[in-house]
Amino acid sequence: MPRWDRVKKSFFDWERLTDSFPHLLHAFVLDIKIFAWTTPCILIVAVLIAIARSTRAPALFPVRIFVIAYTDIMRGVPVILWIYLVGFGVPGIGLERPWNSPLIWGSVALGMTYSAYVAEVFRAGIESVHESQRAAARSLGLSSSQTMRHVILPQAIRRVVPPLMNDMVSLQKDVALVSLIGPIEILRQAGIDKAKFANFTPFVGAALIFLAITIPLTRFTDWLLTRERDRTGASKVR
Amino acid sequence: MNAKLTLNSIAKSFGDNQVLRDISLTIETGEVVSFIGASGSGKTTLLRCINLLETVDNGSILLDNTEITAVGLDPNPIRRRIGIVFQSFNLFPHMSIRRNVTLALTEVLGMSVDAANETASSLLARFGLSEKIDSYPDRLSGGQQQRVAIARALALNPEVLLLDEITSALDPELVGEVLDVVRELKGSGITLLLATHEMGFAREISDRVCFLAEGVVAEMGQPEQIFSHPSDPRTQQFLQRVIAAGRLRG
Numbered sequence: 001m002p003r004w005d006r007v008k009k010s011f012f013d014w015e016r017l018t019d020s021f022p023h024l025l026h027a028f029v030l031d032i033k034i035f036a037w038t039t040p041c042i043l044i045v046a047v048l049i050a051i052a053r054s055t056r057a058p059a060l061f062p063v064r065i066f067v068i069a070y071t072d073i074m075r076g077v078p079v080i081l082w083i084y085l086v087g088f089g090v091p092g093i094g095l096e097r098p099w100n101s102p103l104i105w106g107s108v109a110l111g112m113t114y115s116a117y118v119a120e121v122f123r124a125g126i127e128s129v130h131e132s133q134r135a136a137a138r139s140l141g142l143s144s145s146q147t148m149r150h151v152i153l154p155q156a157i158r159r160v161v162p163p164l165m166n167d168m169v170s171l172q173k174d175v176a177l178v179s180l181i182g183p184i185e186i187l188r189q190a191g192i193d194k195a196k197f198a199n200f201t202p203f204v205g206a207a208l209i210f211l212a213i214t215i216p217l218t219r220f221t222d223w224l225l226t227r228e229r230d231r232t233g234a235s236k237v238r
Numbered sequence: 239m240n241a242k243l244t245l246n247s248i249a250k251s252f253g254d255n256q257v258l259r260d261i262s263l264t265i266e267t268g269e270v271v272s273f274i275g276a277s278g279s280g281k282t283t284l285l286r287c288i289n290l291l292e293t294v295d296n297g298s299i300l301l302d303n304t305e306i307t308a309v310g311l312d313p314n315p316i317r318r319r320i321g322i323v324f325q326s327f328n329l330f331p332h333m334s335i336r337r338n339v340t341l342a343l344t345e346v347l348g349m350s351v352d353a354a355n356e357t358a359s360s361l362l363a364r365f366g367l368s369e370k371i372d373s374y375p376d377r378l379s380g381g382q383q384q385r386v387a388i389a390r391a392l393a394l395n396p397e398v399l400l401l402d403e404i405t406s407a408l409d410p411e412l413v414g415e416v417l418d419v420v421r422e423l424k425g426s427g428i429t430l431l432l433a434t435h436e437m438g439f440a441r442e443i444s445d446r447v448c449f450l451a452e453g454v455v456a457e458m459g460q461p462e463q464i465f466s467h468p469s470d471p472r473t474q475q476f477l478q479r480v481i482a483a484g485r486l487r488g
Binding site for chain 2: 132133135136137138139141142143146150151154155158
């Protein structure tokens with residue numbers, strides 16, 4: 001491998017890594033902030049969408065149509081395109097500071113698309129709860145919303161924790177896409193350092209920082225699942 | 239005696255399959271009535287219609303002379319008065335045994351947590367389940383789960399209890415403990431409707447037995463009459479098959 005030395009020099013330069021690491025860590029704080037404020041919004045909106053879609057009352061038909069359209073449209077367009085459209089488009093209508101910040105609207109775009117994906121995960125969970133559970137709850141006189149809240153949702157959420165965490169890991173990475181409309185988060189900072197050093201090592205540093213978050217997050221999910229299985233002792237084949 | 243439950247010409251189809259054609263019968267307060275018949279004869283569907291889990295296509299059901307199948311009626315207050323126990327138990331797997339029993343008490347009746355817990359403790363003690371009160375359903379045997387399901391339905395103090403083939407999913411050695419609970423309920427004033435394949439038990443416990451065939455009541459009467467002197471040829475044929483299968487002494 002005659003070119004390995006050159007690759008090593010431009011991607012794995014220890015000195016460049018230690019030089020840029022503090023900048024990268026500092027910029028990563030913004031990634032964490034975006035992740036931290038979009039995640040709860042996504043989860044709440046997604047649960048509401050999934051519940052709306054699982055309603056059965058004929059009178060709520062328009063609501064179901066609306067949320068189906070929402071999830072289809074949000075999932076049908078690449079995330080990056082939504083970030084451009086919403087991130088540049090909405091401030092473009094002439095909002096005052098601080099409401100014209102691409103950071104805010106980029107996060108909103110991210111939240112909108114992810115809530116549609118996560119809603120589908122919740123919906124799959126809701127539908128996986130056997131109809132007999134609903135029958136049992138309704139037979140006790142619980143209303144359909146009480147049945148959803150106490151019987152269906154708790155079981156659905158437990159079942160979708162792994163795919164949900166999968167989406168969260170994915171979101172944690174896609175936060176970097178917001179950099180494309182301006183905010184200096186870790187990916188953009190790595191780009192800046194790359195240009196300054198004429199060396200790609202800052203990107204490797206950024207990758208290491210992402211891994212430091214996403215791997216523990218995945219292990220934590222596994223731990224949660226094991227604990228849940230031990231507690232309820234589900235030895236049955238489902 | 240007064241009629242607790244009156245069924246007038248009940249009909250119910252699922253697609254092209256007409257499960258109930260024309261069922262009319264009256265059940266007295268405190269009476270124990272068993273519904274027998276081949277699989278698919280409509281026993282389960284009939285019980286689910288009475289609990290309003292299914293809507294009838296035709297006919298009406300009266301509880302204490304009030305029509306409960308009227309269009310637009312809120313089913314929830316009625317379901318509190320008519321409990322149901324399912325073949326597959328249908329306990330809530332994410333809740334402790336205690337919470338399974340108290341859920342409807344706190345959420346539907348608005349009882350305080352303490353009062354609900356007390357009700358659950360005494361009911362579960364009555365059925366020999368005190369030790370399991372903090373366990374989760376998956377840790378219990380089938381017989382124990384079904385007894386919890388009965389306790390859960392009884393917690394609301396229903397006037398009518400529907401038992402839908404409650405021993406069909408159990409291992410043979412666990413059937414007895416569940417039937418003992420049902421024996422205990424008889425005579426407590428509650429009206430019991432059973433869909434069952436346990437012919438010996440139906441004969442022993444029932445005030446009346448109703449044989450369903452092809453979506454109608456083929457024959458209904460005292461257990462002795464149905465089991466020893468069936469008049470309808472369909473009943474005779476059914477019982478012969480049951481005896482041949484060793485499920486009833488001839």
